Amino acid sequence: MIQMNNVVKKYPNGVVAANGISVDIKKGEFVYVVGPSGAGKSTFIKLMYREEKPTSGDVVIAGMNLSSLKNRQVPHLRRQLGVVFQDFKLLPRLNVYENIAFALEVIEENPKEIRKRVMEVLDLVGLKHKVRMFPNELSGGEQQRVSIARSIVNMPKVVIADEPTGNLDPETSWEIMNIFEEINARGTTIVMATHNREIVNTIRKRVIAIEGGLIVRDVYGGDYGYEG
Amino acid sequence: MSVMYTEVTTAMKGRTIRRHFRESIKSLGRNGWMTFASISAVTVTLLLVGVFTIIMMNLNKVADDIEKDVEIKVLIDIIADPAEAKAAEATLMEEIKNMPGVAEVVYSSKEQELDLLVDSYGEDLSLFEQSNPLNNVLYVKASEPQQTVDIAKKIEKFDNISEVKYGEEKVGKLFSFLNTSRNVGLVLILGLLFTAIFLISNTIRITIIARRDEIEIMKLVGATNSFVRIPFVIEGMWLGVLGSIVPMTVVSIVYANIFKIIEPKLNGELLQLLDVTPLLYQVNALILVMGILIGVWGSFMSVRKFLKV
Numbered sequence: 001m002i003q004m005n006n007v008v009k010k011y012p013n014g015v016v017a018a019n020g021i022s023v024d025i026k027k028g029e030f031v032y033v034v035g036p037s038g039a040g041k042s043t044f045i046k047l048m049y050r051e052e053k054p055t056s057g058d059v060v061i062a063g064m065n066l067s068s069l070k071n072r073q074v075p076h077l078r079r080q081l082g083v084v085f086q087d088f089k090l091l092p093r094l095n096v097y098e099n100i101a102f103a104l105e106v107i108e109e110n111p112k113e114i115r116k117r118v119m120e121v122l123d124l125v126g127l128k129h130k131v132r133m134f135p136n137e138l139s140g141g142e143q144q145r146v147s148i149a150r151s152i153v154n155m156p157k158v159v160i161a162d163e164p165t166g167n168l169d170p171e172t173s174w175e176i177m178n179i180f181e182e183i184n185a186r187g188t189t190i191v192m193a194t195h196n197r198e199i200v201n202t203i204r205k206r207v208i209a210i211e212g213g214l215i216v217r218d219v220y221g222g223d224y225g226y227e228g
Numbered sequence: 229m230s231v232m233y234t235e236v237t238t239a240m241k242g243r244t245i246r247r248h249f250r251e252s253i254k255s256l257g258r259n260g261w262m263t264f265a266s267i268s269a270v271t272v273t274l275l276l277v278g279v280f281t282i283i284m285m286n287l288n289k290v291a292d293d294i295e296k297d298v299e300i301k302v303l304i305d306i307i308a309d310p311a312e313a314k315a316a317e318a319t320l321m322e323e324i325k326n327m328p329g330v331a332e333v334v335y336s337s338k339e340q341e342l343d344l345l346v347d348s349y350g351e352d353l354s355l356f357e358q359s360n361p362l363n364n365v366l367y368v369k370a371s372e373p374q375q376t377v378d379i380a381k382k383i384e385k386f387d388n389i390s391e392v393k394y395g396e397e398k399v400g401k402l403f404s405f406l407n408t409s410r411n412v413g414l415v416l417i418l419g420l421l422f423t424a425i426f427l428i429s430n431t432i433r434i435t436i437i438a439r440r441d442e443i444e445i446m447k448l449v450g451a452t453n454s455f456v457r458i459p460f461v462i463e464g465m466w467l468g469v470l471g472s473i474v475p476m477t478v479v480s481i482v483y484a485n486i487f488k489i490i491e492p493k494l495n496g497e498l499l500q501l502l503d504v505t506p507l508l509y510q511v512n513a514l515i516l517v518m519g520i521l522i523g524v525w526g527s528f529m530s531v532r533k534f535l536k537v
């Protein structure tokens with residue numbers, strides 16, 4: 001599902017945030033990406049949804065080689081992915097329903113289908129009773145659930161999350177993790193960058209540790225490995 | 229692994245078009261003052277374009293009319309022997325007088341011609357009085373203005389004619405006046421045009437910045453580039469269209485009234501204003517099309533710069 005082959009990413013300011021990364025993530029896997037701050041976790045994630053282009057090497061997602069992907073083909077890639085961020089990125093003027101439906105409206109899905117799918121994902125994240133509320137009326141955990149709902153509403157093959165629990169308290173983080181596990185259980189590949197030792201050590205999955213732009217450890221069922 | 233590089237290209241659906249229009253209109257309201265400033269700039273520009281076009285079109289018509297009505301100036305060959313010359317001129321005058329459509333023929337000697345020149349260009353020319361280089365001249369007037377050109381062409385074939393002139397001379401001055409005012413007007417309009425385009429592109433830039441988050445999410449979930457861009461281009465178009473309403477109205481009402489007041493007084497005169505139709509249709513179409521072009525161009529500039537998607 002995701003292959004990287006000797007990927008180097010050098011930012012214009014000279015920082016090398018990926019220094020020869022090779023990895024193969026299969027369909028249906030659940031992968032944590034861990035490592036110290038500034039290690040290159042977010043860069044690794046951004047290379048997958050082509051927020052950043054590799055300086056050299058190949059990134060292949062769902063059969064698309066991002067190195068040769070033209071700008072106008074990027075929408076096609078993005079429709080295969082769901083992306084979740086630490087800061088939710090909800091639109092404050094839209095209510096819960098509209099925020100989720102937005103992701104389908106802008107790819108011109110038909111209205112009947114939109115309604116059906118938005119209700120499905122709201123059910124999955126347990127927010128059916130709050131459809132008419134606005135982001136500022138929701139707790140952080142609820143906002144993150146909306147943003148997760150939005151990321152999966154177009155039925156992506158892969159969900160990529162950059163510190164999705166970074167802004168949440170431990171209790172809420174577990175709820176969010178339950179949702180990711182549920183999504184994963186339905187066959188969606190998940191790649192999640194995180195600093196949350198508790199979670200990584202409890203819900204055991206494949207752990208990829210990055211340091212200085214290099215993969216230093218890649219273990220199925222591994223632990224977080226850094227001192228909190 | 230086999231790779232399909234399909235692009236996401238869906239023919240635009242009706243509800244998508246409706247959505248783009250809805251978004252563009254919402255944005256107009258949100259930008260309040262910038263919207264107002266842009267529309268005002270377009271309004272001033274197009275008002276000037278309208279007035280200018282109407283004046284120029286009318287002046288062009290006047291020039292045309294005058295050109296049709298001028299006399300023909302026939303320069304007679306210079307013949308050394310005075311007696312021979314007199315005889316030749318007499319024959320020529322007789323021949324021309326007898327042509328169909330000729331109303332009058334007036335003789336002007338080269339001395340009279342020089343006096344005319346001195347009158348209009350000053351004493352400097354009086355030194356030519358010693359050896360006058362000019363020709364004797366016949367001024368011919370057609371009974372119907374439209375026949376001027378025909379008659380002039382026939383006269384050219386007669387004997388003892390050195391040159392036949394008509395039209396250009398008299399209209400020359402008017403044409404040079406027309407040219408000057410056209411250039412001044414164009415420079416002025418060009419300046420305003422750029423101001424209007426600049427203001428529109430600024431308005432659109434503000435819209436784009438205000439909706440950064442929305443655009444980011446749109447791109448993230450796979451909206452196509454054109455889907456992201458089109459609402460902004462439509463917004464620019466609105467600014468152009470809204471800016472052309474006042475100019476179209478004002479130009480139409482004012483010209484129709486001027487026409488109603490002045491036309492009866494010009495009745496039968498040589499000078500005539502252009503009829504209200506089709507002139508106003510043409511000018512209004514010009515205003516509207518220019519408004520749309522200004523708006524779309526202005527927004528394109530911002531969309532290109534700030535929406536690298």
Ligand SMILES: Nc1ncnc2c1ncn2[C@@H]1O[C@H](COP(=O)(O)OP(=O)(O)OP(=O)(O)O)[C@@H](O)[C@H]1O
Nearest residue numbers: 011012013015017036037038039040041042043044
């Ligand atoms: N857009 C950018 N331009 C220049 N340098 C960048 C850019 N983004 C990241 N970097 C640099 O690349 C390195 C890796 O950054 P990255 O954001 O990938 O780290 P991270 O592992 O996600 O860190 P954190 O855990 O703090 O989020 C850092 O040194 C950072 O300063």
Ligand SMILES: [Mg+2]
Nearest residue numbers: 041042043162
């Ligand atoms: Mg990061």
